[in-house]
Amino acid sequence: MGLTARPDSALKRVEYDPQSQDGWVTTRLDFLVNWGRANSLWPMPFGTACCAIEFMATAAADFDLARFGMERMSFSPRQSDVLICAGRVPFKLAPIIRRIWQQMAQPKWAIAMGACASTGNMFDNYAVVQGIDTIIPVDVYVPGCPPRPEGLLYGIQMLQKKVMSERMSDRVLRDEMEPDPTTQLYLPPPAIDEISEPFGNSINQTRSTP
């Protein structure tokens, strides 16, 4: 069986008139670029704790991250688009996640997966960073302890929506943030102190010196 045309089908020859409006699709360049970016986000997995187990479940067959164009885990920061921080980040790891973020090429996004990466969770102690948004800019926070794979997928879809709404004319979105050269912080120190404030039960603990 070859690919011969059936004798009864008089295949219509495609006529093309450059002056005609037929056969054309117009779109915005923004849409085209964002559509490509949003559907080929390569994740940089930064799994430090139990959230990474849920992240692996998300990537596995049942939930299948590949449906969102994310089938390739990029273990090289230079070839990845979205950093997914799954788990608590101790202060000792802070310079490492910062360096990985700085090594990622624009355009890049970050997802804080789980309560620890978002806020420090119950680890309101001397060793754990109170939310990775004090170290790197975060686009989507996924709540949960740990979040179920559906939660992460919802967060990824939110990120895709966010990517789709970007404008290329808005250069600020894709400018590399430069940390303060003396302190290496993105945020002013009072802001970091404020968003690191304890909440819930842990407000009963006191710090001995400011």
Added chain:
Amino acid sequence: MTELTESFDVVSVGSALPNARPATTPKNLPHRGGDANPSAQALKQQFGDAILRVSVGWGETTVFVARDRAGDIIRWLHDDPSQQYDFLADVTAVEYRETEVPMEVVWHLRSLPYRRFLRIKTELPKDAPLEVDSVWSIYRCADWLERECYDMFGIKFIGHPDLRRLLMWEQYKEGYPLRKDFPLRGRFSRSEQLRQALAANPESRYSMEELTVAEAFSEIPDDMRRRLASGERTGE
């Protein structure tokens, strides 16, 4: 640094017991009292006054020893053919809430040939320097255990070859986190903690000297190899 011996004898558990049988889990152990580990009596005969007291709880024997003899006692337990405590399970420390109660350093020893467990404790009064002998020269596994104990409690192990912080980064300035006077959130504000953490160079945790002798030398990145070749000896 002493050479590690290349040959060793395979020890089967309980092989030194006269009537070695498969081990059974002891049952109905009393909370306090009961038969002490025979090593406690042997220690009293060998070291006399250096053995302060012996207590038994849940069938496990704890021997409190004088601080300045702790290293000798553990070496004897390791070397003596009638003891053969050849496995160091843990080195840790205890601090009690009451400030006048001294801190304790705890060694968990296990004798595989005699199938015995012995807990050695020594007390460190808080008004004296927190120092005790290292057992690194006896058990190599004490290396990181003692480093962790130093990191968390600030206890100096005399004779340890490389007593650095293990869990916290080496430039950590806030003190010793498991001490009772250490506030849960640390001493500095969150922004200051973050600033200090970001100022730490991650590469500085790796010893360039160790990399030169490691088999991985051919696999390390080019820039590190170049810096090694130019004589740089630390990552900082």
